[in-house]
Amino acid sequence: MSQTRKLLEKEIEDFTWIATNAYCGFGDLDKLRHSYQEFFTYLNQLEGDSIFGLFRDEKLLGGMRLTDFNMKLLSTKAKVGGIGCVAVDLVHKKEKVAKELIEFACTYFKEKGMSMVTLYPFRADFYKNMGFGYGVALRQYKIEPSYFPKGTTKEHLGWLKEEEKDAVVACYHRFADKHHGMMDKTEACIKRLFRKDTRIICYKKGDAILGYMSFSYKKKHLLRNDLIVHELIYDNHHVLLEFCTFLHAQADQFDRIIMNTPDEYFHYLISNPNNGQYQAFDSVKNEYNVTAIGLMYRVLDMKKLFKVLSSHNFNHQHCTLKITIKDDFFKANDGSTIIDFKDGRASISNDKDADVVIELNNSDFSSMIMGAVTFRTLIQYGLAKISHESYIEKVNKIFLTEQKPQCKTEF
Incomplete structure (x- = not known):
């Protein structure tokens, strides 16, 4: 026992x-x-x-x-x-x-x-069998500094001062409040941010901190090394450009800027995202990042989840939807829930007949509710069933998200 x-x-x-x-x-x-x-x-x-x-x-x-x-x-x-x-x-x-x-x-x-739990998997299949679904991929870039955009100034950048730590955390939380999937910093996360082996540069405007970048060094040679960016947080694109200008200026000292990000569009920022490797396709195609499985998410309680999301607008859709979840691992979450969507607002219904029924594993539903995969894709791959195919597009719109989840928290 x-x-x-x-x-x-x-x-x-x-x-x-x-x-x-x-x-x-x-x-x-x-x-x-x-x-x-x-x-x-x-x-x-x-x-x-x-x-x-x-x-x-x-x-x-x-x-x-x-x-x-x-x-x-x-x-x-x-x-x-x-x-x-x-x-x-x-x-x-x-x-x-x-x-x-x-x-x-x-x-x-x-x-x-x-209503949800999340983790970084040591083996994806192990956790997928337990009802955890994939989030977005984590991408690692290794970029030559000169390929970052060069702005006209980096006058607002300076080293973090001891008395500015609270302002840095406040800056992070402003960013987190705007981005789906971001976690607020716990006390342990704050301790990790300010660990001794990292450096932090801040964007300062008056008494306000509008962005920061934490980084460390990867030793290769006395004079040639790599710079590893751990966190890059910014209020707007003007702040981002000054950090890029800073990275652009490091070409004489660092071979590559190493950065892990869930942002699938990050390479649009860089003039040449090539990471210096050519073995991936054995062709003229350039490798520009390598990917890893990031966070996995798991819904624990469907009814609680939709109560938490009662103020969220599911894209102004009207529909009474019965969601049947197969959850063999955590039986408390196995079964059906009827959700009534009125102009995008969701409420749990106990007495209405459903317009349409969908069936899927908890792992795939967890990925879908996070916006990591679309319902249309799950149907295409045979990972979801629907009672009336004419509702595929409506259900797809219900669960479409403006942002894919991102997370900068390690645990």
Whole structure:
């Protein structure tokens, strides 16, 4: 019989050993173990951020980090759960420890009133089988500095001062409030932003900070290195152009600017996004980024989700829609919900007959509600069913989003 609970401080060392072996590719094991123990102990003292462990016969077999986030969900804000640092003792792999941890996390966050949970997958198929759906791809660019646009000035840029940290966080939250999928910074996220191995340059106008860029260096040679951009936050395109001008000016010192972004249009900003690699297509086609699976999202509670989204406008559509979700992993979310859309406003209906019925797995619905995939695409791939094909375009419009989700939070 398993028990999952928040770890006591004296148990953090045992979880650190498990996590170090599970994520051994992150570097020197002794240094990694020390940094993990310090970080996990710190997290376990925070409100809304804890380390949980799974025990059998009083022995710790695995654990995870659970975090409460505020996320911009379409046009509103929602509480969502974050699952991170899922780690299983190497001796107890393939004993369903990770499965039970995720089951616990889903129940834990649902009981806290959250309708969604999210994570970065170590294996996409593992989590997709548990009802998690893909978000947007994360793209890594390696750009020669001279290919960034060069503006006329970078006069508003300067190094971050200690007394400006609160203004930097406020700048981030302004950006997050405008972009679907962005998470508010937790205390742990703020600590990570201001870690010692990063540099931060700010765009300052009077007493206001309208943007910032955090970055570090990747050593290659005493005189030739790469610059890694961790966060680039800006209020408007004028601010962005000054940061681009700064990056353009670094050509004499840095070979490449390395940047990870979920923005599928980022290459339009760059005069030549070529990353210097030519093996991808074995042709004249230039490789300009590599992609990875970013966040995966999971709906936990359909009725709660649409209550949270009651003020959102689903593109002014009129329709009574029955959504049948197949959720074998988390049975509390399995079944049908009737949603009445009036001029785009959604409400749960208990007594109306549906105009149309759609059926799909929870993983695909989760991707669709986040705007990562369209209903039309799910129909095209045979991943969704609809009772009346004449409604395909209407249902597609209901779930179309102005923005695809983006997130700059690591956990």
